[in-house]
Amino acid sequence: MMGDMEYLKDMPIAVLGGGAVGKTCAADMKLAGREVRLFDMMPFAENTLANLDKTGILLDGVQRNLYCFERSGRAYLDLVSSDMEKVVKGAGLIVVAVPAFAHEPFFRELVPLLEDGQVVHIFTDNYGTLILRRLMREMGCTKKVIIGGWSSAPYGTRIETVGKFVFPHVGVKYRAITLRGASLPMSDIDAFMESSKYLPCIDAVTYGNGPEAGITVLDTGFANINPVIHVPATVLGVSTMENWGVIFGGYDKNSYSMYCHGLCPSICEVQYQFFEEEKALAKAIGVGTPEYAYESFFSRRSVLTQEYMGLDKDGKDNVVFPLDKPSDEGNTGPNSINHRYLTEDVPVGCKIYHDLGVQYDVPTPVIDSMITLAGAMHKKNFFETSRYNLAYLGIDHMSRTELLNYLNEGIYER
Structure with a gap:
């Protein structure tokens, strides 16, 4: 288990996934002042990432939550790319925000790129932690990384679309004020939870009722x-x-x-x-x-x-x-x-x-x-x-x- 996680404070954050949760996380964290890079996999990236370097991502919406935490604006990300190596290299925190069936292809591309000291947060876990650890064993990856997942995404959020056209706009219906998280293995749980303080996409949780440690990653599946x-x-x-x-x-x-x-x-x-x-x-x-x-x-x-x-x-x-x-x-x-x-x-x-x-x-x-x-x-x-x-x-x-x-x-x- 790693000790003090403050080293993550000024490191870039990589967001993998250009859907509603990925875009919202990326925009939210950029508006919080962090260096944020966004990746999506081809051929989806042709649509999900189109023109984001020019338009940025507009984040707005009701953002309902008990403590009225709100962050809105247009966020211009530091890097938008379909090259995962560029997005992940040197990042401290890696946010995985893709549907469950995309976990394996994303993880297969991610595993050879992992670096010692990185912390992976999966929204929503959906057993992704177990799959990522399995793939690391099978692919011979021994990097010292912390891997954990969460019971839910930090938001109820939607991308604005008309037909097949995807606007660079996410509307947040609500923000979670508590989430249940766990690491694999649980011997890393203290470091995993500490690392979440440097992840602005869950600031409404951090400054709300706080994250809650589940009892293993199967707990986050039940949660x-x-x-x-x-x-x-x-x-x-x-x-x-x-x-x-x-x-x-x-x-x-x-x-x-x-x-x-x-x-x-x-x-x-x-x-x-x-x-x-x-x-x-x-x-x-x-x-x-x-x-x-x-x-x-x-x-x-x-x-x-x-x-x-x-x-x-x-x-x-x-x-x-x-x-x-x-x-x-x-x-x-x-x-x-x-x-x-x-x-x-x-x-x-x-x-x-x-x-x-x-x-x-x-x-x-x-x-x-x-x-x-x-x-x-x-x-x-x-x-x-x-x-x-x-x-x-x-x-x-x-x-x-x-x-x-x-x-x-x-x-x-x-």
Whole structure:
């Protein structure tokens, strides 16, 4: 474990990923006064990075959070490039902000470029820490780097688009005031958490309720609220989504919001039972998971509200959006079943929960039903087609004791 992390204070920050989270992180940190470089991989970079050296990135939006932390403006980055070597070379902090299925190609390019002393932060982790460490072993990389991930992105954010045109503009709906993070191995956790103080994209967390250390990187997987919120609400609310702007006339199809229009008491009950299965998994394995009151699920933002508005002195949500009243608080989407709420959160998040249940003898019937129904909609069997399994994470052969030794101490049993 490294000691004082102040050496990161004046070092460049590399952001890998030119999507909404990557662009928002890059703009936010540049507006905070840091040297920031942004990378995206070809061929996506032709679209995602086009003209950013001339236009900069405009960051604005409501940025709702309990402490009213806000940072807006047009940020001109120090380097925008599809050459990862140029972006990563000499950087102290590396922010990975890409969807889960992009982790492996990004990591394969990153591993040979890693330098001693660098700290990698993955938003959202989604088991990326496990994949990166596996690839480092396979590719023979022995650089002394700290690797950790977070339960969520620092923001609810969207890029402005019209058709296929991507504007250099990100609108932040909310900023997290607390996030759950963990390092792999956990022997690096103090240094990882300390390094986050030099990462301005989570300043709303640092100066809010603060980051919370999870109990291993599996904890951050259980703390990722995307599967538990997105999947039941999308699968069980599919008729409203597909009829929006059709049978429910007078609406723009793109105005549909899973939160505002899809959630209802019965779906929220399924979300709660889904999370109870996650808690049982965490307990059986011996890792951590967040705690949510039953009542917190029955709101138009579900348990997400806690991430940016926090709890009161009695442990209840500071803000509740009642299910029996309309709300426009939620982000729009999804507009079809071909959306990451299903195409990522089912074959990644739900599938790993299922596989952990099989490995450690914990039944997951609600989670399994979501995988089955989403697969039926997509005319595929996600149990069979998803590459996300315990072997892909490098932990399929481990007993519970061996797994905990790896997660906590980095002792890898072959």
